[in-house]
Amino acid sequence: MDSFHFHNPVKIHFGKGAVSHLGAELKGFGKNVLLAYGQNSIKKYGIYDAVAAELKKAKKRVFELSGIMPNPRTEKVYEGIEICRKNNIDLILAVGGGSAIDCAKAIAAGAKLKGDFWKTLFVNQKPITDALPIATVLTMAATGSEMDPGGVITNWKDNLKLAYLSDHLYPKFSILDPTYTYTMPKHQMIYGCVDIFSHIMEIYFSVDDNPNVSDDLAEALMKELIESINVALKNPTDYVARSNMMWISSMALNGIIGLGKRQDWMTHQMEHALSAFYDIPHGAGLAIVHPVYLKYIYKNSPAKFARFAQNVFGISAKGKTKDALARAGIDALRAYFRKIGAPVTLGEVGIGKERLAEIAAKTNIFKTSYSNLTLKDIEKIFNLCLKY
Amino acid sequence: MDSFHFHNPVKIHFGKGAVSHLGAELKGFGKNVLLAYGQNSIKKYGIYDAVAAELKKAKKRVFELSGIMPNPRTEKVYEGIEICRKNNIDLILAVGGGSAIDCAKAIAAGAKLKGDFWKTLFVNQKPITDALPIATVLTMAATGSEMDPGGVITNWKDNLKLAYLSDHLYPKFSILDPTYTYTMPKHQMIYGCVDIFSHIMEIYFSVDDNPNVSDDLAEALMKELIESINVALKNPTDYVARSNMMWISSMALNGIIGLGKRQDWMTHQMEHALSAFYDIPHGAGLAIVHPVYLKYIYKNSPAKFARFAQNVFGISAKGKTKDALARAGIDALRAYFRKIGAPVTLGEVGIGKERLAEIAAKTNIFKTSYSNLTLKDIEKIFNLCLKY
Numbered sequence: 001m002d003s004f005h006f007h008n009p010v011k012i013h014f015g016k017g018a019v020s021h022l023g024a025e026l027k028g029f030g031k032n033v034l035l036a037y038g039q040n041s042i043k044k045y046g047i048y049d050a051v052a053a054e055l056k057k058a059k060k061r062v063f064e065l066s067g068i069m070p071n072p073r074t075e076k077v078y079e080g081i082e083i084c085r086k087n088n089i090d091l092i093l094a095v096g097g098g099s100a101i102d103c104a105k106a107i108a109a110g111a112k113l114k115g116d117f118w119k120t121l122f123v124n125q126k127p128i129t130d131a132l133p134i135a136t137v138l139t140m141a142a143t144g145s146e147m148d149p150g151g152v153i154t155n156w157k158d159n160l161k162l163a164y165l166s167d168h169l170y171p172k173f174s175i176l177d178p179t180y181t182y183t184m185p186k187h188q189m190i191y192g193c194v195d196i197f198s199h200i201m202e203i204y205f206s207v208d209d210n211p212n213v214s215d216d217l218a219e220a221l222m223k224e225l226i227e228s229i230n231v232a233l234k235n236p237t238d239y240v241a242r243s244n245m246m247w248i249s250s251m252a253l254n255g256i257i258g259l260g261k262r263q264d265w266m267t268h269q270m271e272h273a274l275s276a277f278y279d280i281p282h283g284a285g286l287a288i289v290h291p292v293y294l295k296y297i298y299k300n301s302p303a304k305f306a307r308f309a310q311n312v313f314g315i316s317a318k319g320k321t322k323d324a325l326a327r328a329g330i331d332a333l334r335a336y337f338r339k340i341g342a343p344v345t346l347g348e349v350g351i352g353k354e355r356l357a358e359i360a361a362k363t364n365i366f367k368t369s370y371s372n373l374t375l376k377d378i379e380k381i382f383n384l385c386l387k388y
Numbered sequence: 389m390d391s392f393h394f395h396n397p398v399k400i401h402f403g404k405g406a407v408s409h410l411g412a413e414l415k416g417f418g419k420n421v422l423l424a425y426g427q428n429s430i431k432k433y434g435i436y437d438a439v440a441a442e443l444k445k446a447k448k449r450v451f452e453l454s455g456i457m458p459n460p461r462t463e464k465v466y467e468g469i470e471i472c473r474k475n476n477i478d479l480i481l482a483v484g485g486g487s488a489i490d491c492a493k494a495i496a497a498g499a500k501l502k503g504d505f506w507k508t509l510f511v512n513q514k515p516i517t518d519a520l521p522i523a524t525v526l527t528m529a530a531t532g533s534e535m536d537p538g539g540v541i542t543n544w545k546d547n548l549k550l551a552y553l554s555d556h557l558y559p560k561f562s563i564l565d566p567t568y569t570y571t572m573p574k575h576q577m578i579y580g581c582v583d584i585f586s587h588i589m590e591i592y593f594s595v596d597d598n599p600n601v602s603d604d605l606a607e608a609l610m611k612e613l614i615e616s617i618n619v620a621l622k623n624p625t626d627y628v629a630r631s632n633m634m635w636i637s638s639m640a641l642n643g644i645i646g647l648g649k650r651q652d653w654m655t656h657q658m659e660h661a662l663s664a665f666y667d668i669p670h671g672a673g674l675a676i677v678h679p680v681y682l683k684y685i686y687k688n689s690p691a692k693f694a695r696f697a698q699n700v701f702g703i704s705a706k707g708k709t710k711d712a713l714a715r716a717g718i719d720a721l722r723a724y725f726r727k728i729g730a731p732v733t734l735g736e737v738g739i740g741k742e743r744l745a746e747i748a749a750k751t752n753i754f755k756t757s758y759s760n761l762t763l764k765d766i767e768k769i770f771n772l773c774l775k776y
Contacts, residue, residue: 001566001631003403008396014647015391178389210628211615213635216608224604240598243389247601247647256644259402259635 002208002260010147011173018177022054025173030090033060036104037095038068045183051095063087071154072103074118080107092134098143101136102151105169108132122162131168137175141246142192144253146174161276178243190341191283193229198286199252206262206369209304218257219311221248262369267293273363280349287342291334292384300370302326346385356382390596390648398535399561406565410442413561418478421448424492425483426456433571439483451475459542460491462506468495480522486531489524490539493557496520510550519556525563529634530580532641534562549664566631578729579671581617586674587640594650594757597692606645607699609636650757655681661751668737675730679722680772688758690714734773744770
């Protein structure tokens, strides 16, 4: 294990009916709560009512920010900051998936900031010294934002989708009820699954490559995720599968599997560039880019990819060179994404080659563990994504 | 995943030279520090000097409690409580393995308590509302006490070895430098390894037995532990192996692999009874009792034991009944303990059958996930431990 620092202060209440712990948790915060959520689905399925009842029980004055869209945008953040400042908000409670939570995090940081949140934090990456406390009630298994210190916001005007991280942005607590994910539309469940898988791989495919606990745990999570999604696709209300998917999403980004790992995150940079031009679901973009990216760079560490093929997809090494085994693992990954119903080419989501050079130019490129890509490489990878 | 609550607030600094973070961490606490440690080994190997330098840098007034013995005793706790009360101690810094840390935890709780710490906390299990803050510099990979909320103390007069847990007893921070374990005597390394393995199994061999993330992670840890100890036995200064062992010891008890699990802990109850009569190393007692205990109860959940055999020891299911596979896994476990140099019979540590009935009578027996043992069962298990 390479050196690391670890401190994840998020308190988790997990399980069917976990919302019943919300009232008690709310007692630790002031009177004014901003309830931040997305579309109407939480109202349709009773989650809104359950949360509202707990807020009432805890005698909170509730303000609302609704209509947070997937790939949440700067406009929504400004709207939330305004509400917080006007009403002395004491806690932001995000109810939803990663979009609601990420938007809440940006609001939490922005509300305590003198300057413009987008320019100061997301563009210039200045550290913050304070933020409003946030908490979450999770309704999707995907981004891991419920237990991590970061968020991603899209500036549609500038075609920029950027991330910001700060220890001040860990949720104070998160309520994880797997039954809240039962009603998620199938395509969202699939994209969520791809997002989780992609997070794990961004961490796993990087040095330290010596035997290390983090890689072992990452493999265990990927294997269980493959099993769970297979079950949930057949039976969306399978509690065992849904609960595993929900907890794997948090485990992917709560820091544990990243300890002592350099981490990569190049696929996420490319997907962010892509979906800042075309408003495609994050998980769809990842399913398209990640296998192609890995195929492009695997020769820099074939042993790790061979290990992946064997330990995650159970591919036999028998009769294969290390190189062939490595390729077989990446092919299995792409086939798996396709099998569960995710797109694996840009063509499938209606994107042609027209703006790929422009998108590549907007991609944040950095030296990763296994490669040192140039703008030309990024363009090539995007073009390889056009078809299978 | 069954329902769970999770909140582990311990901050970790891990890696070679991690003690350099001690000074900065100490700044968050008051002037008076009780330095609690065991024998002279930390002085011999420079750990004491490194810690003292950081304490000096942070301008602390240092008081010392030295000579904490393995299986730390009530007398030492009283001594520490006295020092804390007399000198308004602001922080207890334990430097050592589980014994120093567990002793520090009991002192931290006892110093803030009106009544007698042993009777109130360990015997009557009354909850505490406050404790002195503690922090740790770890020098052994074994008990996991550096990242958990519990400790074990022995009352030699009453032949009682009892545990106490409270959220107030999580260390504020722990410094984990794998190189600090290089000089550990070989037998201590082996006992530490058995202790870690035993902790993981106490959690793993319990319901929930549906596919769940916690069991997957537990298997990953056990497999890596087997690899790491093999390497470290050949080369005690192998950083990769030592760092994995150290982090596995923390991961075993930091709560992550216990989420949604009922947990068992019956072997630990038996070992505590045993080593409250005979002052044998905790790890030695566990190596003797654990495989015998598992063989005694496995028929209540053969599928789980068959899974263990395949996933942890890589035993092929081919041509075996589930029952035979389950037994083969437990046999492999016992053979592994023997192979690394741990005793696997009471005879090997000089214990005969004379006091086994008395020890069984002192064992804290409870209904576990897989079994509902009686005093007669406990006696039988102890007797089965006499020889291979």
